[in-house]
Amino acid sequence: MTQARDGWLASEDGPEYPPEPWYLGGDFAGSAFLVPPDRLPAGTRDAIPARHELVTVGGRALVGVTFVHYGTSGVLSYEELLVAAVVRRGARLHVSIPSIWVDSPESRAGGRALWSIPKGLGDFTRRERPNGIVSTSLSVDGSPVASLDAEPRRVGSRALxxxxxxxxxxxGRSVIATNVILGRIGGARTRWTFAPDGPLGGLAGLRPLANFSIADAAVIFGNRVRRGGAVS
Known part of the structure; x- marks a missing residue:
């Protein structure tokens, strides 16, 4: 962690965490899937606020799954796996995150308290191979959840x-948070493995619709936030 704990916030049942907004830096690798309704991760609809609905294509939900490596340039340094479903309120597109794990108790506490993101704790392994492939895996309570071999390709030279x-x-708390990612976006060659009996088992065997990577990303999370009745 690069930020001193002065000004950090206390959680009810966990460690202190940084106040919003969070400034983070890292690398993303992930894929988008079209997921049948009966194969969505548990709790997907529970994570969506009132007046929002899932975006579907041919009856399937548009879902992104991403491993993120947040380095030491931000307020917190940690590994993350997140699942994000595209939702809409009228013509406005947002994402709802029903499943997410990190290896930082501070990130878990802050994500839940500040933005109603249901972060859990997990164990990650990450290895950068000489051939450019990054291998990352997640297990929870000793049981495998997901792993990814990702090779970034055609990464742009300009940050977008x-x-x-x-x-x-x-x-019972609804939160809308406006965030920004600035980074060099590209494609990726990916190979996913989802444990069939794990929390993301419904994604096992699905073919990605698209793969992506974001290199040297700068993230501002919680740049503008609306809470409670204003978003319900």
Whole structure:
């Protein structure tokens, strides 16, 4: 961690965490899937606030799954696996995150308290191979959840600004957070493995619709936030 703990916030049942917004730096590798309704991760619809609905294509939900390596340039340094479903409120597109794991208790506490993101803790392994492939895996309580071999390809030379708004509901609290990702975006060659009996088992065997990578990303999370009745 690069930020001193002065000004950090206390959680009810966990460690202190940085106040919003969070400035993070890292690398992303992931894929988009079209997921049948009966194969969505548990709790997907529970994570979506009122007046929002899943975006579907041919009756299937559009879902992104991404491993993120946040380095030491931000307020926190940690590994993450997140699942994000595209939702809409009228013509506005947001994402809702029903499943997410990190290896940082501080990130878990802050994500839940600040933005109603249901972060859990997990164990990650990450290895950068000489051939450019990055292998990352997640297990929870000793059981495998997912792994990814990713080779970034055609990464752009210019950093692009990607707006990202999360729409979340957790423990009766709804939060809309406007966030920004600035990074060099490219494609990727990926190979996913999802444990069939794990929390993402419904994704096992699905072919990605598209693969992506974001290199040297700068993330501002919680740049503008609306909570409670204003978003319900």
């Amino acid at each position: 600004n990607v707006p990202l708004t999360t729409a979340q509901r957790l423990d």
